[in-house]
Amino acid sequence: MALSPMDVTQLAAVDTARAARMLSEVRSATLSGQRAPLAPRPVIGQSWERMLRSGVDPDHDVRSGLLSREEVQRRRETSALRHVLPVLREGLLSVADVAHHIMVVADEEGRVLWREGSARVLRKADGLGFELGADWREEVVGTNGVGTPAVTRRPVQVFASEHFVRSHATWTCAGAPLTDPRDGRLIGVVDVSGPLETMHPATLAWVDSVAKLAEARLREMHLESLERLRAVAAPVLARLDGRALVVDDDGWTAAVTGMPYTRRIALPRSPSAGPNRLPGLGPCTVEPLAGGWLVRPADEPVPDGARIVLDLRHPRRWSLRVSGGAGSWSRELSPRHAELLYLLAVHRCGRSAAGLAEEVFGDRARTVTVRAEMSRVRRYLGGFLEHRPYRFREDVEVEVLLPDDPHGLLPHSTAPSVGGRRGSAQAP
Known part of the structure; x- marks a missing residue:
């Protein structure tokens, strides 16, 4: 009787070799258009369909140009990921090293910015092109624990021949997306990877829980920044008559006077000082403050019938x-x-x-x-x-x-x- 995809995942914990053979048969049959003995898991099957449509070669890996060391460092210094790296290290590295895994953190473009963990596994990753500065997007290297979570925006474990490219079949990985709590924007992916035999069904839940801790840290930092901006705003607003509000660079409100509180306004990504027209506020004057912007809606008469x-x-x-x-x-x-x-x-x-x-x-x-x-x-x-x-x-x-x-x-x-x-x- 054919096993379900979930059965294969469970089987891999006790008989890695057998699970890998079954998935290899599934992959070969599926990619050749034959009847497979087992359907791939939906998240994997959908990824394979995307790869076939985009023309990724399943039999040859593609290694696009690595970023220079200078560019990797520049991205590290400007990425919000740097703020949560201590959380990721504390939650993942000690266990990953013992379990012969590595932790990989990539930015929103799939570029590997940090790799840490078992030295032996790092050398194996080098052989796959899983290096600092490498482009690990799904459309470049196929189904994997960095690119696929970035596309699906949910945690994904990729085991053995669930990887679309054949040369990755000796590898297993579990990745979770990291999003900016201010706007839901993807800022990167954290992945735990290692040789095939180190796979465990609980790895994905572990990585996902640590990713959520990292996002919680970003939320905490955002609230702290709003508190600092609020301290800057208080004396400014106290001197003003009429309507005004102080917001951060993403439009989140720190303080308001003379008008109902609005949690967030639609502030342009790079607002210019001076007259602006903002959704929901109309004509406004925007002035820079330390850590944010002072927004003063143009005085308008109270509507008739107020x-x-x-x-x-x-x-x-x-x-x-x-x-x-x-x-x-x-x-x-x-x-x-x-x-x-x-x-x-x-x-x-x-x-x-x-x-x-x-x-x-x-x-x-x-x-x-x-x-x-x-x-x-x-x-x-x-x-x-x-x-x-x-x-x-x-x-x-x-x-x-x-x-x-x-x-x-x-x-x-x-x-x-x-x-x-x-x-x-x-x-x-």
């Missing part, structure tokens, strides 16, 4: 709904912001920082605290607010939804002005 609903009906679940020609959005409010916006809704003529301090704290000297809180409010509501004094814009309709029981108005609040309105609360 409406704000301040919902204070539910204890400790206060919210703001904004709608207008540009769409609608909502936001949950902190207790302090619910107080401030309620008071501004009551006093449509506006309140100074000292006036709000007296109404909220009973102390006109608490202006620093009020200004800090209003600065936070303006980060998401800036286009609908004026300042000096603080007030809603005259062309914005404001509705306040109050609790059925007037005594339930902002029950947490100790603000003198709010307390004085309980029991007789009315919508402005």
Whole structure:
């Protein structure tokens, strides 16, 4: 009875030679158009089909020109892979060396940038052209543990004659793609390879788990870079009126003022300083900052029919709904912001920082605290607010939804002005 591809993988762990012979028969029959005793695994069969369509010669390996040592070093220094190399080494090298394997790291173009592990296996790899600077793309050297994961964008183990090129049939490899968590872009492949007899079914899961650890490290580094950019952005945004945001080179937002938070904007790969038009923001001015860009959308009038609903009906679940020609959005409010916006809704003529301090704290000297809180409010509501004094814009309709029981108005609040309105609360 014919074995399934999964059975062959399991068989290889206990009888490598027999599994290799079976796969050799499958490969020969498949590539010659004859009926094979066993179908190749789908990921391998699909790769073979790609190789046949692209004209890769299964009986002769092709070794394109190696990169120079200088070019390998240049790519190492500019690749994001350099940041995760310690993670890959820690997770793979100690076991790989004992198991007579090598670890290979290639960039997104399939060029081998690092090889480490068993000296004996490294010499065998040299004989296959698996060298530093070598081009190991699938369309160049056939089905393999570097090029095939790069094409499929998933971990792939290639055992013995599953390699498309005959001379690689003494080799086994397991590779996993490495992607940039910021944009999902492929940045390279990590591969563990070795002689045929060193194959183990668990190798692929091991390599994949270490690749995921490396990607987690890249995510952590990205968050750290945003924190550094946020520190740069804070004093810059504090001096600005109107809408602005600070983003990194990939458009990820570090800080925002005067507008709703947007996780990421569509920033060109190489933005130019000065006037730009960005998707979702329209006309903008872009200025460079250390580690990112300051983006200032052009001031535009609040659309006709803009409406704000301040919902204070539910204890400790206060919210703001904004709608207008540009769409609608909502936001949950902190207790302090619910107080401030309620008071501004009551006093449509506006309140100074000292006036709000007296109404909220009973102390006109608490202006620093009020200004800090209003600065936070303006980060998401800036286009609908004026300042000096603080007030809603005259062309914005404001509705306040109050609790059925007037005594339930902002029950947490100790603000003198709010307390004085309980029991007789009315919508402005």
